[in-house]
Amino acid sequence: MADIITVLGNVATDPERGSTATGIPTLNFRMATNHRRPDGAGGWVDAGTNWFEVRAYRALAENAEVSLTKGDAIVVVGRLKLREWEGKDGKRVSVEIEADSIGPDLRRGRSVYHRTSHAPAPAADAASGGAGAGELATVGAASPDVSAEAWGAPGSQGTPF
Numbered sequence: 578m579a580d581i582i583t584v585l586g587n588v589a590t591d592p593e594r595g596s597t598a599t600g601i602p603t604l605n606f607r608m609a610t611n612h613r614r615p616d617g618a619g620g621w622v623d624a625g626t627n628w629f630e631v632r633a634y635r636a637l638a639e640n641a642e643v644s645l646t647k648g649d650a651i652v653v654v655g656r657l658k659l660r661e662w663e664g665k666d667g668k669r670v671s672v673e674i675e676a677d678s679i680g681p682d683l684r685r686g687r688s689v690y691h692r693t694s695h696a697p698a699p700a701a702d703a704a705s706g707g708a709g710a711g712e713l714a715t716v717g718a719a720s721p722d723v724s725a726e727a728w729g730a731p732g733s734q735g736t737p738f
Contacts, residue, residue, distance in 0.1 A: 581656060582654070583653070584653050585651075585682055586627075587611075587650055588607075588651060589606070589607040590647060593605050602634065603633065604642050605630065605632050606645070608628070608631050609629075610627045612624040631673070631674050632673060649681065650686060651679055653676050654678040655677045656674065657673075657674060658673040659673075
């Protein structure tokens with residue numbers, strides 16, 4: 578039985594691309610979660626930071642690699658794993674999340690979604706430098722520069738979705 582968790586925090590290190598011995602794409606990074614609590618005087622105090630090693634595989638690793646940078650506010654859903662290892666000070670434990678899903682925390686910012694497809698590109702596209710067979714191709718990509726008009730501001734003609 579796996580322990581499925583959802584964690585909200587920040588990308589704490591630059592994501593590192595890798596692969597398994599069998600060639601499966603991987604992405605690893607550290608994630609920090611900061612906890613705050615009321616101080617009793619109407620303010621807030623920091624109550625500590627938890628650190629997680631996040632590991633992603635296959636398409637999630639490929640998409641996260643081009644989407645995440647250090648400092649991004651994210652939501653990670655995955656399987657919790659505790660790993661024991663021997664350090665200078667004796668036994669240590671690292672907390673890992675094998676990610677099933679990673680996304681932006683939209684409470685703290687905006688995002689533009691670009692759907693990807695694993696379908697082979699037509700031969701004409703591949704010859705002209707488009708995505709080839711087995712590569713990710715962007716489908717219905719919108720410009721990342723989203724204006725207030727696109728978000729339904731007065732006088733707008735619609736939404737970006």
